[in-house]
Amino acid sequence: MLSEFAFVGVLVIFATLLPVAGLAVAWLIRPKKPNPIKQSTYECGIEARGETWVQFRACYYIFALLFVVFDVEAAFLLPWAVAYQQLALYAVIEAIIFVAILAYALIYAWRKGALRWI
Amino acid sequence: MTIEHAVQIFAFIILTLMTLGGGLAVVTSRNLFHAALFLVLSLAGAMGYYVLLDAGFLAIVQLLIYIGAISVLILFAIMLTRGLMMSGQVQRNEQWWIAALVVFLIFVVLVVTLWQTTWPIAEAEALRTPNVAIAQLGAALVGPYAIPFEVISLLLLVALVGAIVLAREEGNQPAQADAETGE
Amino acid sequence: MEALINWLVTTFPPLSEGLARFIVYVLYSAVLAFVAPVIIVVGYTYMERKVLARIQDRIGPNRAGPLGLFQGLADAIKMLTKEDVTPVCADRVVFNLAPILATMAAILVFAVLPVAPGVIGADLQAGILYVVAVGALGEVAALMAGWSSRNKFALLGAFRAVAQLIAYEIPIVLAILVVVMAAGSMQMSVIVAAQDVPFGLVLPVAFLIFLVASIAEIGRSPFDLIEAESEIVAGFHTEYSGMKFAFFFIGEYMHLFASAGIATTLFLGGWRGPFAGPDSWFGVLLGFIYFVIKTTAVIWVMMWVRGTLFRIRIDHLLDFAWKFLVPLGLILVVTVAVALKLPVIGASSSRWVALLAANLAAALLMMLSVSVLARRSRSAALREVAGVE
Numbered sequence: 035m036l037s038e039f040a041f042v043g044v045l046v047i048f049a050t051l052l053p054v055a056g057l058a059v060a061w062l063i064r065p066k067k068p069n070p071i072k073q074s075t076y077e078c079g080i081e082a083r084g085e086t087w088v089q090f091r092a093c094y095y096i097f098a099l100l101f102v103v104f105d106v107e108a109a110f111l112l113p114w115a116v117a118y119q120q121l122a123l124y125a126v127i128e129a130i131i132f133v134a135i136l137a138y139a140l141i142y143a144w145r146k147g148a149l150r151w152i
Numbered sequence: 153m154t155i156e157h158a159v160q161i162f163a164f165i166i167l168t169l170m171t172l173g174g175g176l177a178v179v180t181s182r183n184l185f186h187a188a189l190f191l192v193l194s195l196a197g198a199m200g201y202y203v204l205l206d207a208g209f210l211a212i213v214q215l216l217i218y219i220g221a222i223s224v225l226i227l228f229a230i231m232l233t234r235g236l237m238m239s240g241q242v243q244r245n246e247q248w249w250i251a252a253l254v255v256f257l258i259f260v261v262l263v264v265t266l267w268q269t270t271w272p273i274a275e276a277e278a279l280r281t282p283n284v285a286i287a288q289l290g291a292a293l294v295g296p297y298a299i300p301f302e303v304i305s306l307l308l309l310v311a312l313v314g315a316i317v318l319a320r321e322e323g324n325q326p327a328q329a330d331a332e333t334g335e
Numbered sequence: 336m337e338a339l340i341n342w343l344v345t346t347f348p349p350l351s352e353g354l355a356r357f358i359v360y361v362l363y364s365a366v367l368a369f370v371a372p373v374i375i376v377v378g379y380t381y382m383e384r385k386v387l388a389r390i391q392d393r394i395g396p397n398r399a400g401p402l403g404l405f406q407g408l409a410d411a412i413k414m415l416t417k418e419d420v421t422p423v424c425a426d427r428v429v430f431n432l433a434p435i436l437a438t439m440a441a442i443l444v445f446a447v448l449p450v451a452p453g454v455i456g457a458d459l460q461a462g463i464l465y466v467v468a469v470g471a472l473g474e475v476a477a478l479m480a481g482w483s484s485r486n487k488f489a490l491l492g493a494f495r496a497v498a499q500l501i502a503y504e505i506p507i508v509l510a511i512l513v514v515v516m517a518a519g520s521m522q523m524s525v526i527v528a529a530q531d532v533p534f535g536l537v538l539p540v541a542f543l544i545f546l547v548a549s550i551a552e553i554g555r556s557p558f559d560l561i562e563a564e565s566e567i568v569a570g571f572h573t574e575y576s577g578m579k580f581a582f583f584f585i586g587e588y589m590h591l592f593a594s595a596g597i598a599t600t601l602f603l604g605g606w607r608g609p610f611a612g613p614d615s616w617f618g619v620l621l622g623f624i625y626f627v628i629k630t631t632a633v634i635w636v637m638m639w640v641r642g643t644l645f646r647i648r649i650d651h652l653l654d655f656a657w658k659f660l661v662p663l664g665l666i667l668v669v670t671v672a673v674a675l676k677l678p679v680i681g682a683s684s685s686r687w688v689a690l691l692a693a694n695l696a697a698a699l700l701m702m703l704s705v706s707v708l709a710r711r712s713r714s715a716a717l718r719e720v721a722g723v724e
Binding site: 092094098131132135 | 206232
């Protein structure tokens with residue numbers, strides 16, 4: 035198993051080399067003519083005003099939290115799915131309870147209006 | 153020393169630099185966003201440790217959940233902070249030497265405890281058979297560890313309900329205004 | 336991989352097994368990281384422009400070379416020679432790292448693709464989970480790009496992009512869960528070997544969920560709100576120009592091929608086909624050809640969808656994920672889990688029938704509940720409008 039991850043490690047190195055090499059080639063070839071107007075932040079063609087921040091809305095955070103919950107659920111269901119073919123029916127019942135509790139979490143979020151992107 | 157040993161030790165050194173260096177950078181960085189990115193680096197180092205310990209499934213779960221979900225959550229929370237763009241103040245105050253002393257004492261206690269414990273070594277052969285390790289984990293989740301398995305789902309439910317309740321309390325005003333204009 | 340390593344060791348006696356393995360790894364990584372992106376991006380951008388053009392009743396690129404075949408090369412030269420305009424107050428380090436991370440995440444998926452019998456970079460035990468996990472790296476790259484640009488639109492675009500990406504990752508994982516249940520393992524080679532009948536035929540609902548969610552994960556139309564010009568300029572890569580923008584683009588097309596490759600492996604049987612097998616060079620080559628043909632067919636379907644459907648609004652997009660695909664995925668997991676453990680299932684052929692029946696039952700259940708809920712909300716809305724208490 036270690037040798038397989040060694041391949042992933044080698045691929046990480048090569049996968050980082052490609053963009054670096056591409057950017058280096060581009061840095062050599064491209065024109066460099068900076069001026070202040072080109073380098074100002076783009077705001078649909080007008081002058082940029084104010085700080086760069088976005089209004090805090092709880093919906094961003096709730097979606098991310100819901101994703102964490104379901105991600106952890108998936109991480110627990112996957113070993114169960116691998117062992118599924120050797121397990122008996124009671125294992126299925128336990129997994130159904132697990133899924134049902136988390137499905138209730140989704141329904142709760144839905145009913146309380148937490149899934150609205152407004 | 154075989155090539156395999158050398159590669160493993162080299163990888164261990166690199167991973168330690170990543171994890172510890174990343175952790176150090178998180179607490180000393182002046183820019184909050186950079187601190188979050190160094191946290192991602194540190195978690196990636198921890199993922200490498202799982203690989204070195206022959207726990208491939210755990211390494212990928214670490215990547216999926218810690219770097220993919222929890223780091224995104226932390227980054228969301230940080231990016232929605234106003235005034236993030238300004239470089240923040242140094243993360244120290246005048247009592248830092250007391251904190252350093254306490255931390256050093258805790259470190260000594262931990263090292264002594266870890267040194268004196270005899271750690272049981274698992275039989276590595278079972279881990280290398282394809283799919284046996286993950287299948288055993290799955291069977292254990294519905295066998296001896298069934299109660300913790302169900303309690304985890306309850307824990308996740310409670311966390312989500314808590315977050316939604318907290319978010320609704322703060323966002324109560326707009327909801328009421330909508331209700332009034334809607335009627 | 337093992338066969339190639341053994342061949343190297345036997346042909347060149349001074350090579351040890353570790354060194355031969357290292358050489359094979361380096362060669363295959365170089366092919367995956369340097370040759371595959373060029374071929375995939377040049378080939379599939381040309382194919383996309385031609386396919387979209389024919390759907391829209393026009394010809395497509397036909398100037399750069401015969402039949403417009405050199406269009407990809409022309410685009411590459413253009414990207415290389417464009418000036419790289421960096422905003423003056425952008426965070427330089429993170430700004431430059433973001434496209435590198437995005438491309439790296441896209442290339443890393445190829446490590447577990449079984450492109451031919453016996454040719455797989457890393458046959459990880461948790462291979463299919465690795466694919467989903469590496470997709471999560473792309474989200475961090477999007478956030479880095481959006482934040483370091485110091486641009487309101489880029490920041491907003493980054494939030495929307497990540498909200499869309501994380502919303503559609505759960506249906507993908509649920510569809511994968513069903514395949515893992517049917518195959519009994521997360522290893523890609525075992526999943527391919529378990530498909531005497533392609534899983535796409537017996538698990539149609541899982542296939543559809545995976546396909547739709549993959550299109551949304553890549554960020555293609557009809558889910559391309561995050562990069563559509565009329566919506567948010569260019570989303571999180573507004574301030575990127577030249578080669579850095581090109582690398583986001585390359586990352587998107589690599590992700591497209593990788594997603595189609597995963598769909599082929601999970602649902603269409605991967606490299607399986609008549610006479611394809613790991614025993615001879617000809618069988619391996621034939622398997623690779625089958626894999627490429629099936630992947631191109633899936634990509635063609637994705638391009639067809641792009642040319643046909645209109646763009647979906649952000650709240651509809653998120654509703655579709657959380658309120659339709661995730662419940663459908665959960666119902667599917669439960670029905671398949673119950674169906675395969677029913678006492679009547681014994682022989683292998685009845686397993687396929689049971690899987691198919693479970694899929695259809697899940698789809699039916701979902702459509703019934705959707706129609707009931709829709710009727711209820713429609714009558715509630717009608718009552719509001721008509722003013723009836």
